[in-house]
Amino acid sequence: xxxxxxxxxxxxxxxxxxxxxxxxxxxxxxxxxxxxxxxxxxxxxxxxxxxxxxxxxxxxxxxxxxxxxxxxxxxxxxxxxxxxxxxxxxxxxxxxxxxxxxxxxxxxxxxxxxxxxxxxxxxxxxxxxxxxxxxxxxxxxxxxxxxxxxxxxxxxxxxxxxxxxxxxxxxxxxxxxxxxxxxxxxxxxxxxxxxxxxxxxxxxxxxxxxxxxxxxxxxxxxxxxxxxxxxxxxxxxxxxxxxxxxxxxxxxxxxxxxxxxxxxxxxxxxxxxxxxxxxxxxxxxxxxxxxxxxxxxxxxxxxxxxxxxxxxxxxxxxxxxxxxxxxxxxxxxxxxxxxxxxxxxxxxxxxxxxxxxxxxxxxxxxxxxxxxxxxxxxxxxxxxxxxxxxxxxxxxxxxxxxxxxxxxxxxxxxxxxxxxxxxxxxxxxxxxxxxxxxxxxxxxxxxxxxxxxxxxxxxxxxxxxxx
Amino acid sequence: xxxxxxxxxxxxxxxxxxxxxxxxxxxxxxxxxxxxxxxxxxxxxxxxxxxxxxxxxxxxxxxxxxxxxxxxxxxxxxxxxxxxxxxxxxxxxxxxxxxxxxxxxxxxxxxxxxxxxxxxxxxxxxxxxxxxxxxxxxxxxxxxxxxxxxxxxxxxxxxxxxxxxxxxxxxxxxxxxxxxxxxxxxxxxxxxxxxxxxxxxxxxxxxxxxxxxxxxxxxxxxxxxxxxxxxxxxxxxxxxxxxxxxxxxxxxxxxxxxxxxxxxxxxxxxxxxxxxxxxxxxxxxxxxxxxxxxxxxxxxxxxxxxxxxxxxxxxxxxxxxxxxxxxxxxxxxxxxxxxxxxxxxxxxxxxxxxxxxxxxxxxxxxxxxxxxxxxxxxxxxxxxxxxxxxxxxxxxxxxxxxxxxxxxxxxxxxxxxxxxxxxxxxxxxxxxxxxxxxxxxxxxxxxxxxxxxxxxxxxxxxxxxxxxxxxxxxxx
Numbered sequence: 001x002x003x004x005x006x007x008x009x010x011x012x013x014x015x016x017x018x019x020x021x022x023x024x025x026x027x028x029x030x031x032x033x034x035x036x037x038x039x040x041x042x043x044x045x046x047x048x049x050x051x052x053x054x055x056x057x058x059x060x061x062x063x064x065x066x067x068x069x070x071x072x073x074x075x076x077x078x079x080x081x082x083x084x085x086x087x088x089x090x091x092x093x094x095x096x097x098x099x100x101x102x103x104x105x106x107x108x109x110x111x112x113x114x115x116x117x118x119x120x121x122x123x124x125x126x127x128x129x130x131x132x133x134x135x136x137x138x139x140x141x142x143x144x145x146x147x148x149x150x151x152x153x154x155x156x157x158x159x160x161x162x163x164x165x166x167x168x169x170x171x172x173x174x175x176x177x178x179x180x181x182x183x184x185x186x187x188x189x190x191x192x193x194x195x196x197x198x199x200x201x202x203x204x205x206x207x208x209x210x211x212x213x214x215x216x217x218x219x220x221x222x223x224x225x226x227x228x229x230x231x232x233x234x235x236x237x238x239x240x241x242x243x244x245x246x247x248x249x250x251x252x253x254x255x256x257x258x259x260x261x262x263x264x265x266x267x268x269x270x271x272x273x274x275x276x277x278x279x280x281x282x283x284x285x286x287x288x289x290x291x292x293x294x295x296x297x298x299x300x301x302x303x304x305x306x307x308x309x310x311x312x313x314x315x316x317x318x319x320x321x322x323x324x325x326x327x328x329x330x331x332x333x334x335x336x337x338x339x340x341x342x343x344x345x346x347x348x349x350x351x352x353x354x355x356x357x358x359x360x361x362x363x364x365x366x367x368x369x370x371x372x373x374x375x376x377x378x379x380x381x382x383x384x385x386x387x388x389x390x391x392x393x394x395x396x397x398x399x400x401x402x403x404x405x406x407x408x409x410x411x412x413x414x415x416x417x418x419x420x421x422x423x424x425x426x427x428x429x430x431x432x433x434x435x436x437x438x439x440x441x442x443x444x445x446x447x448x449x450x451x452x453x454x455x456x457x458x459x460x461x462x463x464x465x466x467x
Numbered sequence: 468x469x470x471x472x473x474x475x476x477x478x479x480x481x482x483x484x485x486x487x488x489x490x491x492x493x494x495x496x497x498x499x500x501x502x503x504x505x506x507x508x509x510x511x512x513x514x515x516x517x518x519x520x521x522x523x524x525x526x527x528x529x530x531x532x533x534x535x536x537x538x539x540x541x542x543x544x545x546x547x548x549x550x551x552x553x554x555x556x557x558x559x560x561x562x563x564x565x566x567x568x569x570x571x572x573x574x575x576x577x578x579x580x581x582x583x584x585x586x587x588x589x590x591x592x593x594x595x596x597x598x599x600x601x602x603x604x605x606x607x608x609x610x611x612x613x614x615x616x617x618x619x620x621x622x623x624x625x626x627x628x629x630x631x632x633x634x635x636x637x638x639x640x641x642x643x644x645x646x647x648x649x650x651x652x653x654x655x656x657x658x659x660x661x662x663x664x665x666x667x668x669x670x671x672x673x674x675x676x677x678x679x680x681x682x683x684x685x686x687x688x689x690x691x692x693x694x695x696x697x698x699x700x701x702x703x704x705x706x707x708x709x710x711x712x713x714x715x716x717x718x719x720x721x722x723x724x725x726x727x728x729x730x731x732x733x734x735x736x737x738x739x740x741x742x743x744x745x746x747x748x749x750x751x752x753x754x755x756x757x758x759x760x761x762x763x764x765x766x767x768x769x770x771x772x773x774x775x776x777x778x779x780x781x782x783x784x785x786x787x788x789x790x791x792x793x794x795x796x797x798x799x800x801x802x803x804x805x806x807x808x809x810x811x812x813x814x815x816x817x818x819x820x821x822x823x824x825x826x827x828x829x830x831x832x833x834x835x836x837x838x839x840x841x842x843x844x845x846x847x848x849x850x851x852x853x854x855x856x857x858x859x860x861x862x863x864x865x866x867x868x869x870x871x872x873x874x875x876x877x878x879x880x881x882x883x884x885x886x887x888x889x890x891x892x893x894x895x896x897x898x899x900x901x902x903x904x905x906x907x908x909x910x911x912x913x914x915x916x917x918x919x920x921x922x923x924x925x926x927x928x929x930x931x932x933x934x935x936x937x938x939x940x941x942x943x
Contacts, residue, residue: 255795
């Protein structure tokens, strides 16, 4: 987000062109994206199926684990179309160089919004199915509030143990944790019931889901339509339109993601509410969409000397620094959220961290501290790392892995697995499976145009630094 | 004004020149004219403007008020203020957070914008850094005098061996001491290091022995040799890197003062970034407030151009929206959590409590009025920008006021209470403004308000400059 690439009209003094750009020289072989997606899909789907079936025999919540781990995959890949809208808004607002280099990636990712909507459908179905289920059938949705049996007056909601203070073991009700013993306010149970009535119910959840996708879909449409027209014509009117869209785009992206993160992730916990969580969620989105972009664009263009010459060290440093910056904001937001909840130590809030600091989840927390913060912090301090495309590709892949584990850590520990289970490998398999499906749609969109726009914006990058 | 860094007289470029492509410098400047324009104010090449005297006397008068307020405070104790249970912090913490927020833009401009290679920071970084240091000084005053016995301020530090003193390290108030003093000392060092080449320029152009003595000593023997420049640039870059986390840490710790408490609407995890963006918002508002008189009284409009003002407007719009997102989050989370305590406190704050008007004053001045900055025409209008920045000053003050008086109504009606500041509270607040004005007036009179060296580097090459900033250019 540093040296701006501005509309040529506003940049009279820097207008040193090296000659017209040829779109043909930006053609790259997109087939690896498709091939990798296909392989990942196959591996992921088979692993997810096999592990899931084995898990059915281990865990009492085996059916629920299917949907919960699938939610991990969907939430991780939701970062791509949604994050691309946020990043594109930021790029147009700041007229940044990375906005041009990663333009195709953002555009293609945005156009996968309908695929993401389809991928969410099984989860919405699980919510409705659970809502109409009897107590014996249980909740198969990842969300506690979808449990139809909670609508009864005797049902209690326990922040530490999932939804109820009893569990069905061999058809009998067994108390697992009394609410009083866990120190929960009686009002909190009532509050959770009110929350279900007012906000967290299947119908309203679905209506909101449609709203988020329509709103973000509209931004995706205009960013693509106007962006491509601007590239073809270099017409300043389209540039103004895109810039005009970017301000409201970033604002509405932030608001939509606040609601989306609340509905689809925060609501897996009965009483937990943290206003910092959307920031953590947003930074996870930004680093994910940016890492996929760096990975795809660097890998696909490595054999193309024209593009390698255009994407100079300066722009690579900018991209590395931005990824570094977002990773640090993630660490900042994550630490502050933890510190404040820990210091407050309120039963409704601390339950979130108690679950994630227990039953083996604490090791994942330590891993995230070391590998999501400390390691990138040290590595990114070196300028040479940012200019080396191979190292950057490796780092991008690494960030994707830790981001996926972060999403897993948000979602899966929300209910207990006293009998154990294969939910961690299932989550990773789900990430691969959903990623493969998403990657096929993405590669189909990505190959429609040359990897860089052959217009004045790229021309500016090409002539940058020539005085 | 001859200096070691200038080109020889024969090679000096002559105008008129083409306008700067980004509109970041105007006025057909050369290396010479930059030196005269900025250094001339300090070396009395031009008479001191009447407006300077007016501001200085105003500052001194208010500072006198502060002296009176503090003298009475030390005589009578903090009982002269309106503080009482349940609102025990009152104006002291409101003013502390307000001032420390204002102090944030300086380091952001000089360090973060430098690392982000934003060339426009060059014209405004010097006076913004001065603003930071003076604002932090004003901020630091309030916790000291709120202690009741300020002469025991060193109790804030751990002195285990001599005094067996060990403050409560779990308290963010203790972290504040370290955060603020670190910020102050690093900012001061950054400011001074940036000033060294300018001191050398002033030393070389001094007209009196006293000037030569003072600026010569401050210049630390700077000769402008290649090795001096190399070390200077390295140090400058290192200090920028060191200052960057400090921009975030100070207001983050200040937000912890409130957020670690389990008071409804204080205990919000969004507080750290919400406070930091608020700080940058108010800091840029103060940059606008200082830039306008510098442009008008000293004719600095060709160095602090309309483009700079417009960019400040944009930063204010962006950070203002982040602050508004914080207000939205507070209400949204108290609804989503369905916590009766959060929701009741929200209702008390917005509607039912005695201070509902202050919440809406805050929303009007901090959220509604800054939306005018969406319009480029208004961003380009100096006085409109000035008025909107004024609104932000009021809004950011009210933001802290609204947070502090939340304590007036908790969940036990028997412990409800009201808070009203006394005339001594107001006099202390106005007095701190006087301290700031006085210090800033002294700064523009005795130190270069814009960096001479950096502006010379910033000049386009045809005009004798390097069209950039040495730290930014050499870092590539």
